[in-house]
Amino acid sequence: MKLSARKVETAGTGRHGDGRGLFLYVKPTGARSWVLRYQVQGRRHDLGLGAYPDVTLAMARDKATEARRLILAGDDPIAKRRQSQPKTFKDAALELIENKRSGWKNAKHAAQWTSTLEAYVFPSLGTMQVTKIATADVIGALKPIWSQKPETANRVRQRIEAVLDYASALGIREGDNPARWRGHLDNLLPKPTKVRAVKHHPALPHADIADFMNALSSRSGVSARALTFTILTAARSGETRGMTWAEVDLANGVWTIPAQRMKAAKEHRVPLAPAAIAQLGPRGRDTDLIFGSETKAGKPISDMSMTALLRRMDYNDITVHGFRSTFRDWAGETTSFPREVIEAALAHGIKDKAEAAYARSDLFEKRRDLMATWAQVTTPETLGENVIALS
Template identity: 50%
Template sequence: MAKLTAIQIKRLGPGMHGDGDGLYLAVGKTGGGEGKGEGSRSWVFRYRDNGRLRDMGLGSARDVPLADARRKVADLRRLRADGIDPLAAKRASENKRRAEAAKAIAFRTCAEGYIEAHKAGWRNEKHAAQWTATLATYAYPVFGELPVGAVDTGLVMQALGPIWAVKPETATRVRGRIESILDWATTSGHRHGENPARWKGHLANLLPNRSKVRKVEHHAALPFKDVPAFMETITGQPGVAAKLMAFTILTAARTGEALGARWSEIDMNAGTWTVPAERMKGGVEHRVPLSAPVLALLAGMRGLDGEFVFPGGRRGKPLSNMAMLVLLRRMERTDLTVHGFRSSFRDWASETTHFPSEVVEMALAHAIESKVEAAYRRGDLFAKRRKLMDAWAQFCGAAGE
């Protein structure tokens, strides 16, 4: 800072030195009393607003040269000439900045906040797990990591559109959950405007009413006898999507569960994939025995970076939930759905093996309808399910290493 002369600075009381036009140098004192040394030195703009004397700090004299301080004061005096209170304008700017920062909070973070705030009022922990599982399957892959303020009608439709006709009940629940989370985010100050997931007067104009959606009894499934030939075709397809489809078929997993598989869930030594409760449709942790062909497939994926077994194009993200659908289209197999291979597995087990029904149902992670049966079935029949999945892999013709 340039040295200040007596002409430039006029002493106005203890610690305040005037430079003119409302600019002051405020000098604090160190310990030891008057005259024992200087303390902090900072610039202050002093003005009156409605008769009230106000001081606005402009920064340390060490960091802000006199010329810069004078330029700042000139700008502030122009605001005063326009009838604007500089301190009020500064606070408004800070509030706007904080509001913008709040809007940058991700949808997933808001969803977690909503669930945490409401789960105490829900009947059981399973309900909270179901919320998390459906959001992780259908909403998070589309806009989970985006700022909640950026979620618009197009993104909501991208999440709901593919499942509205084939899974109307699930899609309706997902829509309602997204709407509730966005309402919570609005009330919490993380977003503003209309809710893009609302039904009446909005999505009702874009989607058919659930009661009018044609009921789909079964997902398009490949007859189990044709699965080996299909698996051979998949093996010849390039890309991560083909590997994901083979993994999904060989584990008889739901699409969302396979899509979000993380390396932290895989134990290659034990040959086990443990899907956490929050990623399961039923909200209960599920252990999947991995056959030799699946372990060989996973070993080949180890060279890819990231936490997800089947990473997408964006770093740190899983493969898109549309990837396998696009693959089926490329193969000219639009007559099939990936989920339908669970039906192929179920038919194969029922018609060609002697594995008990409860073993097959548990391999599919189906909920036990009978409360009495559920109370008695304490284990997960893991050893028997391992034999079942080994037999399935052998039938599919997948070769292990």
């Protein structure tokens, strides 16, 4: 069954074996190439050995023999080849971003990864081979921002760690990850939370919420309805903006946010008070966005539309996300609702693993009472006057 030089030259389209896993592949175009098929740890691999006629039959057999020696010695020829081909940190990082892009819920993640690495890592580590990056190199990249921008610096560290883990998974890097925090960099750098207090989203004091809502009720338009709804439900702005009618059960007053739209990737049910339902407008088709753009059909309002409304109202020192803190402070300081009910209303995960293991209920009915009380506190008599009536 072995090939001959004449057979290699004249073989038709298809795969032609020379024995012991060596094959000549002939494409319909006539292009010919050599492949060695082999198994390592039960997995089949195809190792390209080059194109004919640059690689002759004799040369292909020699390459196949060398690869078989590596396999007998317990090595993987493909992994060895990768290790012999230097890859820079930047190359590995960009590959990782592309590989992860389809799995990210938000397209902004790829842009954030790229921008932070370009700003803080590529200048020092970008051209270095991933095989040679050591602890001192990682610290050198992090130190300039560790004290000035601790939150950003920690994200950068995590991304460096992920890139180096990716290189290890490819088989082009060996040894411990020099960007690992626990048991490594935590001995060399201060904790980010100790460097500077975490900066929270600026929030409205809960004592001022009624006055704010009264001012908001005089505003009309999609952004005003969306902001009012977001506050009444203590939701994240992205959850509101992407909301469709398929997620709303008007009869039972329930908004069910699917897992893929939640930060924790877990389905979340939100009890809707009448004041919140009043912001939804007339019922549309299941696929219709409830808070759709008034200028771009089929698109949600922009992520800045509610912030722009706050600025037009002369609230320049608070954020939309900060209203979740307003709600949390109000509930914790002025009500007797248990902490776990308040945290569940905010869709916060339980950090204590033992406690989380026993938390089977989403405390929905207790949360309904909590959100009804919040609506009473935040709803002025004028709320809804500018809202289209439900059909």
